[in-house]
C-alpha cells in the first residue's frame with residue numbers, strides 16, 4: 585500500500601510573522617535579517633517577503649546587497665523567540681491530524697497521514713484542513729505537497745509557493761518529476777548539474793531514462809541514488825523525534841586508522857554536519873559528546889556540558905577536539921568516531937543569548953547561516969573548513 589506523505593512548509597516564514605504582527609509592514613518588500621541598520625548593516629538576509637523577492641532578494645544574501653537591489657525595502661531584525669512560538673503552534677496543529685510528524689526545520693515538517701484517513705479523509709483533504717487551520721488560527725499561509733513519498737512531497741510543496749497545494753497521485757511520481765530541472769533533485773550540486781548538462785541532461789525525466797549502471801559509472805554511489813529519486817522512488821519513513829533528542833553523526837574508517845590528523849579532520853567535518861543540523865532544527869546543544877571506537881571494538885564516550893548552549897562549529901570544534909584528545913593515545917587504531925549534541929535547548933531559549941552575546945560572536949552566527957545556505961544549495965562537498973583544506977594539502 586502506498587504511503588500518504590505531506591510536506592508542509594510555511595511561506596516566507598519570518599517575514600510573514602512580522603507582516604502579520606505589524607500591519608504597517610504588510611504588502612511591502614520586507615527583509616528580515618540580523619544587523620539590518622535600515623539596509624546599511626553588515627548582516628545576512630534570513631528571509632524576505634515575496635514582494636522583496638521580486639527584486640532578487642533572497643535568504644543568505646548580505647543585507648547590503650538586498651539594499652542595493654531594493655533601497656525602499658523595509659528591514660527588520662529577527663525576533664527568534666516569537667518565531668519559535670509560532671513554529672510550536674504550527675507543529676501543534678499538525679499533531680491534531682497524526683502523531684507521525686517529523687519536524688525538519690523551524691517552518692517545515694513531514695507527516696504520514698495514511699492512518700488518519702477514516703477521521704480526516706485522504707491526503708488532499710488533510711492538506712486542505714491543515715492549510716485552513718493555519719490560516720484561521722495563525723493568520724499565516726503554508727504550502728503543502730501530498731505524495732506517496734517524502735522526496736516527491738517536498739518537491740510538490742515548493743512548486744506553487746506561496747499558499748500552494750500540489751497533489752501527486754500514487755503512480756504519477758515519475759511523470760510529475762519528469763519536466764522539472766535537475767537541480768530540484770536533493771543532492772544535486774552545481775558540479776553535478778554541470779556534468780549532467782554536458783551530457784545533455786537538464787530535466788529530471790532525462791536522468792530517469794539513464795540506466796542505473798551508467799549513472800553509477802559517472803557519479804559513483806550518488807549516481808544510483810539520484811537515479812532512484814529521478815524515477816520518483818524514495819522509501820524513507822517519517823521519523824518522529826522523541827522529546828529527549830540527541831543529534832549526532834559518526835564515521836567508520838575503512839581501513840582503521842591511527843593517523844591523528846585524519847581522525848581530527850574527520851571529527852571537524854562531523855562537527856560541521858552536527859551544527860548545521862542543530863541550526864536547521866532551531867536548537868542548541870548544552871552537552872557535546874564524542875564517541876570513539878577502537879579497532880578491537882572497545883568503545884568509550886566523553887561528554888562535557890558547556891556554559892552556553894552551542895550551535896556553531898566555532899563553538900563545538902574546540903570542545904570536540906579536546907574530548908577526542910582525552911580519549912586518543914598515539915598509535916591507537918581507530919575504527920569509528922562520532923560527535924553528538926544532547927541536552928537540546930528549545931529555540932525560545934536562544935534569543936537572550938544572542939542579545940547578550942559579545943559583538944564578536946555575531947559575525948560567526950552570520951557565517952554559520954551563510955554556510956547553511958550554501959550547503960543547502962550545493963551539497964555537502966561545497967563547504968570545507970580552512971582546517972580541513974590545510975590538512976589535505978599538508
Ligand code: TTP
Nearest residue numbers: 593594595596597598630631643644691745957
Ligand atoms: P525557508 O522555508 O527556506 O524560507 P521561507 O519560509 O522564508 O520562504 P518560503 O516561502 O520559500 O518557504 O526557511 C524558513 C525560515 O528559516 C525563514 O523564514 C528564515 C529562516 N532561514 C534563515 O534564517 N536563513 C536561511 O538561509 C534560510 C534559507 C532560512
Ligand code: MG
Nearest residue numbers: 593594595691
Ligand atoms: Mg518556508
